[in-house]
Amino acid sequence: MSRFNYPNLGFGVGLRHQHFNYVLDNRPRVDWFEIISENFIDSRGWPRHVLARVAEQYPVVMHGVSMSVGSADPLDFGYLTRLKHLAREIGARWVSDHLCWTGILGRNTHDLLPIPLNEEALKHVVRRVRTIQDFLERPLVMENPSSYLSFASDTMREWEFLNALAEEADCGLLLDVNNVYVSSVNHGFDPLEYIESLPHERVVQIHVAGHTHCGTHIVDTHDGPVMRGVWELYRLACRHHDGVSTLLEWDSSLPEFPVLHAEVLKAKDYLTADSSPPESESLEHVAAGCSARASRHALAGAHPPHSSLPEYV
Amino acid sequence: MNLDDESVGGIELGRLQGWMQAVITHPGGVGAGVASPAARRRVAVDAKSLETIVIPSETLTGAERLAIYSRSYHARLLQCMREMLPALYHALGEGLFNLFALDYLQHHPPRSYTLDNLADRFVQHLAETRPDSNALPSERESWPDFIVELVAMEWAFLKVYDGDGLEGRALPSAAGIRALDLERILESRPAPAPCLRLFAFRYPVHAYMLAVRRGERPPIPAPSETFVAATRSDFRVMLYELSAQQYAVLKAFDGQHALKDALDQIGSVSSPRPHAATIRDWLCDWASKGFLETV
Numbered sequence: 001m002s003r004f005n006y007p008n009l010g011f012g013v014g015l016r017h018q019h020f021n022y023v024l025d026n027r028p029r030v031d032w033f034e035i036i037s038e039n040f041i042d043s044r045g046w047p048r049h050v051l052a053r054v055a056e057q058y059p060v061v062m063h064g065v066s067m068s069v070g071s072a073d074p075l076d077f078g079y080l081t082r083l084k085h086l087a088r089e090i091g092a093r094w095v096s097d098h099l100c101w102t103g104i105l106g107r108n109t110h111d112l113l114p115i116p117l118n119e120e121a122l123k124h125v126v127r128r129v130r131t132i133q134d135f136l137e138r139p140l141v142m143e144n145p146s147s148y149l150s151f152a153s154d155t156m157r158e159w160e161f162l163n164a165l166a167e168e169a170d171c172g173l174l175l176d177v178n179n180v181y182v183s184s185v186n187h188g189f190d191p192l193e194y195i196e197s198l199p200h201e202r203v204v205q206i207h208v209a210g211h212t213h214c215g216t217h218i219v220d221t222h223d224g225p226v227m228r229g230v231w232e233l234y235r236l237a238c239r240h241h242d243g244v245s246t247l248l249e250w251d252s253s254l255p256e257f258p259v260l261h262a263e264v265l266k267a268k269d270y271l272t273a274d275s276s277p278p279e280s281e282s283l284e285h286v287a288a289g290c291s292a293r294a295s296r297h298a299l300a301g302a303h304p305p306h307s308s309l310p311e312y313v
Numbered sequence: 314m315n316l317d318d319e320s321v322g323g324i325e326l327g328r329l330q331g332w333m334q335a336v337i338t339h340p341g342g343v344g345a346g347v348a349s350p351a352a353r354r355r356v357a358v359d360a361k362s363l364e365t366i367v368i369p370s371e372t373l374t375g376a377e378r379l380a381i382y383s384r385s386y387h388a389r390l391l392q393c394m395r396e397m398l399p400a401l402y403h404a405l406g407e408g409l410f411n412l413f414a415l416d417y418l419q420h421h422p423p424r425s426y427t428l429d430n431l432a433d434r435f436v437q438h439l440a441e442t443r444p445d446s447n448a449l450p451s452e453r454e455s456w457p458d459f460i461v462e463l464v465a466m467e468w469a470f471l472k473v474y475d476g477d478g479l480e481g482r483a484l485p486s487a488a489g490i491r492a493l494d495l496e497r498i499l500e501s502r503p504a505p506a507p508c509l510r511l512f513a514f515r516y517p518v519h520a521y522m523l524a525v526r527r528g529e530r531p532p533i534p535a536p537s538e539t540f541v542a543a544t545r546s547d548f549r550v551m552l553y554e555l556s557a558q559q560y561a562v563l564k565a566f567d568g569q570h571a572l573k574d575a576l577d578q579i580g581s582v583s584s585p586r587p588h589a590a591t592i593r594d595w596l597c598d599w600a601s602k603g604f605l606e607t608v
Contacts, residue, residue, distance in 0.1 A: 038427045045475040046548040066426035072327035079426045104330040108423050109338065109386055110393075116329065124326060149367050149378035153324065188371055216372035217381065 004139045004172055006094050006204045009059050009245040011264045013257075020050045022257045030261055032059040034247050037095070038066050041082040055090035061205070061245075062087055063174075064097040066108060069128050069142070070115035071101035077135070084136050094204060096141035096174045099125070099162065114147040118155040122164055129169035141204050142166070143174035146182040146211075146220035157189065159197045166202045173198065176207035177233040178226065178249075182218045191233055200240035208234055208267060209249035223252035225263055235270055324356060324366075332356040332366075337383040340419055343376050346383065390418055393428050398435075398467045400518075400525040404460070404533060413439070413460075429475065436465045455515065455536055463518040469510045469543050470522070470550055477507035478545045485608040487597035495589040499576075503596065504568025504606045508545040511555075511564055514538070519552050546603040553602060558587055559595060568607065 010031030015023070017039075022028070033054055040051050054060060066079065087095055100112040115121050133140050144162060156164075166173055175198060184191035208231070210224035226234075226248070238244065248264035324332075332355040339346030346352055347360055358366055360376065367375035394414045395402050402410045417438045423431055440446070443457040493501070512519075517539045524531040540560035542553045555563065565575035576586055587595075599605055 039429075042427055042429065043475050044477045045545070047475060049480070049548060072325075072330055076426065101330055103423075104327065104334055106424050107334065107338075108426060109334065110389060110423060110428060111382060111386060113330075113333065113382065116326070121326060148381040149375070150370075151329075152365055152368050153329075186370060216377075217370070219381075 003202055003204050004094075006141075006172065007059075007245075008243040009061070009093065011268055012059075012061070012245065012247045013260050013264050014063075014247065014249055014251065015051070015054060015060075016251070016254060017047060018254050019257045019260070020046070024050060024053060026257075027057065028257060028261055030058070030264075032061065032093075032245070032247075034061045034063050037062045037064040037083055037086065041079075041086045051090060059093050060090050061247075062090075062092040062095045063143075064095065065110075065112065066102055067097035067132065068100070068102040068108075069097060069132070070099065070113075070121065070125055071104050072124070073104050073106065075128060075131060080132065080135050087136070087138070094141050094172070095136060095138065096143055096172075096205065098143045098145045099165070100145045112145045114145065114149060114151070116151040116153045117158060117161045118153055122156075122161060122168075125165055126168045129165065129171050133169070133171065139170070139172050141172035141174045143176050143207065144179050144183075146176070146179040146186075148186055148217060148219075150187055157194075158183065159194045163197065163199055166199050171202075172204040173202045174205045174207060175203045175237055176209070176249075177237055178207060178209040178211055178230045179220060181227070181230045181233055182211050182220045185218045192236065195233060195237050203237075203241065203244060205245045205247060206234065206237060207247055207249055208264075221252060222249045224250075226266070231266070231270055234267060238271055328355045329366075333379070333382075336379055337386050338422065339383070340387070340415060343379045343383050346379075347376075387415065387418075390423065390431065391415070393431055394418075394435075397432060397471060398464060400467055400522040401460070401463055403525045403530065404463060404521075416442070429471070432464070432468055436461060436468060439464060456533075458536075459516045459518065459533060462512075462514045462516055463521065466512065466514070466518045466522050466541070466543075469512070470552075473508050473510060473543050473545050474550050476545075478548070479506050479508065479603060479606060480545075480548060482606075484603070485600045485605055487601045490593065490596045490600055490608055493593070495593065498593045498596065499571065499573040499589055501572050501596075501608050502568055502570060503566045503572060503608045505563065505566050506544055506603055506606045508543075509563075509604050510543040511560060512539075512541045512543070513560060514541060519543075519554075523552070542602075542604060544603050551602065562587065562592065562595065563599070563604065566605075 012032035012034055013030055015033040015035050035051060040047055051060070062083070064083065083095065086092070098112050099115065101115055102111065102113060103109045115125065129140055129142065142162070142165065144158060162173060165171065177195070180191050180194050183189070184194065208226045209220065209222045210226055212219045212221040212223065246264065246267050248260065250260055250263070254260070332352050335349055335352035335355065336343055336346035339349055344360060347358065347363060356366060364375040367379055369375050370378060391411055391414055395410065405413065417435050420438060421434045425431070439457070439461045443461070445453045445457065515536050515538060517534050517537050519539070519541045521531050521534055540555040540557055542555055542563065544551055561579045562575065565579050572592065576592070596605070596608060600608065
């Protein structure tokens with residue numbers, strides 16, 4: 001068992017609509033699935049039906065993108081009510097979201113926007129995480145986001161903020177090692193110091209993902225294999241754990257399910273053997289996505305699969 | 314719990330976030346966003362003093378760092394609308410589609426926690442902003458009808474796909490309906506399925522949409538009065554063409570009024586009134602297609 005008595009689920013992947021039929025038909029030997037909560041909480045059709053069937057056969061974790069924990073807007077208790085209901089319905093092992101805000105004045109940008117890293121923002125986020133945990137009646141698991149700007153009003157480093165948040169709000173952490181890598185380049189900090197400084201006893205889950213190098217910055221695109229530098233951070237992070245649930249995020253240019261599954265199983269290989277990622281993967285993925293940064297998990301699974309094309313009589 | 318009084322480095326958190334949102338969602342980009350009244354009402358910085366709020370990195374200025382968020386905001390939402398409305402995208406082409414979609418997003422920015430509601434008001438927006446919206450109906454051009462109807466069809470398809478359905482429930486059977494005598498049929502109170510959507514179109518937009526979704530590149534069709542039912546069966550969205558009479562009869566079903574009253578109600582607009590035996594045949598057919606929750 002791991003933090004908050006949350007178990008080590010092994011090596012999982014995101015449940016995406018492109019793979020619904022494959023998963024139902026083939027029952028792949030993946031350890032667990034993570035869902036984007038917002039793509040299911042209002043569904044009364046095929047996605048919810050598929051999720052119910054998947055949850056009967058696999059552990060499922062709910063990962064959200066719209067809690068907007070850092071926003072100055074009031075918390076959306078209608079949203080939280082639906083989240084709580086779904087978590088109970090599918091027996092979600094835990095519920096996570098991001099250290100960010102997504103909108104204000106009633107709007108939702110559908111992006112994970114950075115908050116100022118200072119005492120005042122910390123107080124605000126701690127208070128809201130506590131409120132959310134009380135409402136959901138379970139610990140919340142907070143993920144470090146990737147970010148592309150810093151505020152002049154920042155007074156602490158992100159890992160210091162996360163340490164304080166986890167301690168004061170008594171919440172769990174989802175360590176996204178790809179986000180650490182991305183932000184370390186964008187902000188010029190040492191990713192090793194970030195990883196080493198986290199309260200490892202609170203890390204419930206790890207994310208790995210692919211990213212895109214744009215020359216002047218790196219974008220968290222989730223559109224390809226995990227890069228070598230990220231795997232190395234992953235291996236470093238795992239030195240602090242007996243075993244922690246690991247999930248591969250891949251949302252754009254999504255490959256067939258076996259390719260996705262094989263990618264996350266590399267994590268197991270890197271941990272159980274003394275193998276290194278092949279050199280070919282050390283090349284940063286450089287793509288046209290730099291100007292768009294559109295294909296992130298906020299969009300994942302929002303649309304129906306081709307297999308559900310309407311029939312016409 | 315509104316924390317407008319919470320100060321973050323001299324700027325209240327709400328003001329800072331309101332400023333950043335105004336800047337990155339401005340259709341003219343970061344420069345125009347910083348100079349916009351919506352942003353300056355919250356934080357009165359200009360392009361020169363921007364870095365007192367957002368600091369530069371070793372490779373990017375503060376404005377360039379904000380621009381990453383600005384570009385992605387618009388790109389993400391446009392991508393989402395393209396994927397949800399592929400037939401409209403095909404009909405308009407990328408340039409015009411983006412123009413229409415960005416205008417819509419500017420007037421109706423997303424407020425829901427899910428992108429599934431992103432285009433909820435797009436049909437209404439297109440209808441209100443059509444170039445001849447002030448003209449008499451008889452003097453209007455017809456191509457905007459095609460655009461509005463196509464969006465209505467595509468959006469309904471997505472809503473039927475993920476909305477309430479009848480899967481797993483006991484439904485009226487065709488055999489059961491056929492066993493009823495005609496008097497019982499006329500006294501029945503059919504209730505439409507929650508997933509049933511009925512449309513009276515001036516263009517056959519349903520066929521156009523399906524062709525695009527099959528990967529074809531259909532031309533814009535000629536106007537042709539078309540009645541369509543969209544419903545869901547075993548989680549699959551199904552589309553059926555109806556006659557004008559069938560459309561009128563189905564439209565009158567509400568689960569409250571007896572079928573004979575519904576027929577009386579439509580009698581003035583649908584002539585000749587269909588015979589009861591015909592109605593029974595229709596009910597059998599509609600029950601088998603999942604149009605009806607109860608009869």
